[in-house]
Amino acid sequence: MLRYIKINLVLMRNSFIRDSQMPGYVISSFLWRILDITISLIFFGVIFANIQNLAGWNYWQVIFLYAFARIIIVAHNAWTKRGIQSMATDLIRRGEFDFYLAKxxxxxxxxxxxxxxxxxxxxxxxxxxxxxxxxxxxxVPIGLDNVIWFFILAGFGFILYYFLMILCVIPAFWFIRLWTIAEIMDKLNTFMRYPAGIFSEGIKIAILVIFPIVTVSYFPAQILFYPPQPEYIVFMIFITLLFGAVVRYLWSLGQRTYSSASS
Amino acid sequence: MKKYLSYFYVSFREFFTYKADYLVGIIFSLIYFFIYFSLWKAVFASNGQTDIGNYTLANTITYYFVISFIFRLDVTDFIYLSNEIWNGTFTNKLVKPWNAVYCYLLIALSQVAIEILLYIPFAIFIFIFAASYIILPTLTMALCFIVTILLGIFLSFAINFCLHALTFRLGDQEGNINLVSFIISFLAGSIFPLTFLPGALKTFFMALPFRYLFDFPANVFMNKVPLNEVLIGWVQILGWGILFWLIFAIIYKKGLKIYSGTGR
Incomplete structure (x- = not known):
C-alpha cells in the first residue's frame, strides 16, 4: 500500500512539473470545465423555471446531485482517467502494456x-x-447520521466509478482498435446528474444494477437528504464489491489474451 | 474533379475499415436522446404542462430526435487541419497536386457519410421507440430541412476552418478549438431548444449565426418555421458562411507564407 502511495506522489509531482510547462493547456482545460458547469446550471435553471421539483427533488437538491456527481468525475479525470483511457488508445495496440506487466x-x-x-x-x-x-x-434538514452515511457511501461511489471506468476499457484486450470505448464514460456520466426517478423502470434497472453509473451519485445523495435506509447501504457496498470482483476477473482474463503484438 | 472523387472514395474506404469504432460511438451517443427523453417527459408530467415556450412534449422529443441526427453531420471532430499544421504532416498535402483545403473537406465529408450510413438503423430504432412523440415534416418542409442542413454543413466548415487556420500563427489550437466548439454547440441549441431560454438571453442567442447549425434546422423539420422565414434563414446562413469562409481564406493565405513545415 505504502509503495503505491509513494509511486502516486511521484507521478503527481511529475504531472505538476509537466503541466506547469503548458499553461495554455491548463487554462483552456480549466475554462472548458467552468463553462461546462455554467452551461449545466443554465440548463437546470431552464428546467426549474417551469417546475417546482423533478421526480421529488427540488432545484437545490438537483444542483447538489449534479455537483456531487461532478466532484467524483473531476477527481477521476484528474487522477485516473488518462491512464485508463490509454489502455483503449495506445497501451494494448502498441504493445506498451508490456512495460507495466514487467513491473x-x-x-x-x-x-x-x-x-x-x-x-x-x-x-x-x-x-x-x-x-x-x-x-x-x-x-432539507440534514442530520449527523445523514452526513456520516453520505461520506461512507460517497467513498464507495468513488471506488465503484473507478471500477466502471476500467470495465469500459477492458474490451480493448480483445478489440485492439476500438478507440471510442475510451470516451464511453464521458457519455454515461450524463446519467449521474439527474434523480433516478425520472427514468423508466427498464432504464433504471440498467443504470442502477446492470451498469450502476447512477448508483455512484444517486445513492449517496439520497442518503444525505432522506433518512438512511439499510437496504441502500447494503446494496451500495454489495454492488461495489461485486463490480470490483468482476472487473478483477475480466482484467486478468484480458491480460491472459494480451499478446504484446503491436500494429 | 475525378481525382477529388477518388480521394473521397479512398477516405471513405479507409475510415470504413474502422466501422466498429463509429458504431460504438453512435450507440453511446444515443444515450443523450434517451436521457433527454426521460428528463423532458418528467418535466412535462410534473405539473401537467402542455407546452413550454411554444413547445409541446412532442416538439421537444422531436427536437432531440433531429438533434441526434444533426450531430452525425457535425464536422467538428473530422477536420484535422490544425493538428496537421502543428505536427508538420500538412506539408504532405501541400506538395501533392491537389488543393489541400479540399482534401480536408473531403476527409470530413467521407466520415460524415459513414456516420449517416451507420446511423440509419439507430434512427429507425429511435423513431419506433418514440413514434408517438415524433412529429414528421410535410414534404415541402422535409426538402427545406435537407437544404438547411446542407447549408449548415457549409457554415460549420467555414467556422471550423477559421479556427483551425489560426494554428499557423498561434501554434497548437486543439484545446481552444474544443473549447470554442463546445461554446458554439451550446449557442446553437444542441443541449436544449433555444426557445426555452428567458427573454434577453433568447434574443442574444437568436441573433447569433450558430443557431442555424442545430436549432433552426430542427424547427424547420417540425414545420415551425414559415416558408418565407426559411428562405430568409438560407440567405443568412449563406451570408454568414461566405463571411467566415473569406476570413478563413485570408488567415489561410497569410498562414501559408509563415508555415515552416517543421513539425513538432
Whole structure:
C-alpha cells in the first residue's frame, strides 16, 4: 500500500512539473470545465423555471446531485482517467502494456495512476462549495447520521466509478482498435446528474444494477437528504464489491489474451 | 474533379475499415436522446404542462430526435487541419497536386457519410421507440430541412476552418478549438431548444449565426418555421458562411507564407 502511495506522489509531482510547462493547456482545460458547469446550471435553471421539483427533488437538491456527481468525475479525470483511457488508445495496440506487466506492481492500478492531470483538481475549488451551498439551500434538514452515511457511501461511489471506468476499457484486450470505448464514460456520466426517478423502470434497472453509473451519485445523495435506509447501504457496498470482483476477473482474463503484438 | 472523387472514395474506404469504432460511438451517443427523453417527459408530467415556450412534449422529443441526427453531420471532430499544421504532416498535402483545403473537406465529408450510413438503423430504432412523440415534416418542409442542413454543413466548415487556420500563427489550437466548439454547440441549441431560454438571453442567442447549425434546422423539420422565414434563414446562413469562409481564406493565405513545415 505504502509503495503505491509513494509511486502516486511521484507521478503527481511529475504531472505538476509537466503541466506547469503548458499553461495554455491548463487554462483552456480549466475554462472548458467552468463553462461546462455554467452551461449545466443554465440548463437546470431552464428546467426549474417551469417546475417546482423533478421526480421529488427540488432545484437545490438537483444542483447538489449534479455537483456531487461532478466532484467524483473531476477527481477521476484528474487522477485516473488518462491512464485508463490509454489502455483503449495506445497501451494494448502498441504493445506498451508490456512495460507495466514487467513491473513489480499491480498492472491495473499502475496503468490507472500513470498519467494524472493534477491541475484538473482545481475545478473542485468551485464544485465543493457549490455542493455545500446547494445542500444548505435545499431546505432539507440534514442530520449527523445523514452526513456520516453520505461520506461512507460517497467513498464507495468513488471506488465503484473507478471500477466502471476500467470495465469500459477492458474490451480493448480483445478489440485492439476500438478507440471510442475510451470516451464511453464521458457519455454515461450524463446519467449521474439527474434523480433516478425520472427514468423508466427498464432504464433504471440498467443504470442502477446492470451498469450502476447512477448508483455512484444517486445513492449517496439520497442518503444525505432522506433518512438512511439499510437496504441502500447494503446494496451500495454489495454492488461495489461485486463490480470490483468482476472487473478483477475480466482484467486478468484480458491480460491472459494480451499478446504484446503491436500494429 | 475525378481525382477529388477518388480521394473521397479512398477516405471513405479507409475510415470504413474502422466501422466498429463509429458504431460504438453512435450507440453511446444515443444515450443523450434517451436521457433527454426521460428528463423532458418528467418535466412535462410534473405539473401537467402542455407546452413550454411554444413547445409541446412532442416538439421537444422531436427536437432531440433531429438533434441526434444533426450531430452525425457535425464536422467538428473530422477536420484535422490544425493538428496537421502543428505536427508538420500538412506539408504532405501541400506538395501533392491537389488543393489541400479540399482534401480536408473531403476527409470530413467521407466520415460524415459513414456516420449517416451507420446511423440509419439507430434512427429507425429511435423513431419506433418514440413514434408517438415524433412529429414528421410535410414534404415541402422535409426538402427545406435537407437544404438547411446542407447549408449548415457549409457554415460549420467555414467556422471550423477559421479556427483551425489560426494554428499557423498561434501554434497548437486543439484545446481552444474544443473549447470554442463546445461554446458554439451550446449557442446553437444542441443541449436544449433555444426557445426555452428567458427573454434577453433568447434574443442574444437568436441573433447569433450558430443557431442555424442545430436549432433552426430542427424547427424547420417540425414545420415551425414559415416558408418565407426559411428562405430568409438560407440567405443568412449563406451570408454568414461566405463571411467566415473569406476570413478563413485570408488567415489561410497569410498562414501559408509563415508555415515552416517543421513539425513538432
Amino acid at each position: 513489480p506492481v499491480d498492472p491495473m492500478i499502475m496503468v490507472s495512476i500513470k498519467s494524472p492531470r493534477i491541475y484538473n483538481f482545481i475545478t473542485l475549488i468551485f464544485l465543493i462549495p457549490l455542493a455545500i451551498y446547494a445542500a444548505i439551500k435545499s431546505g
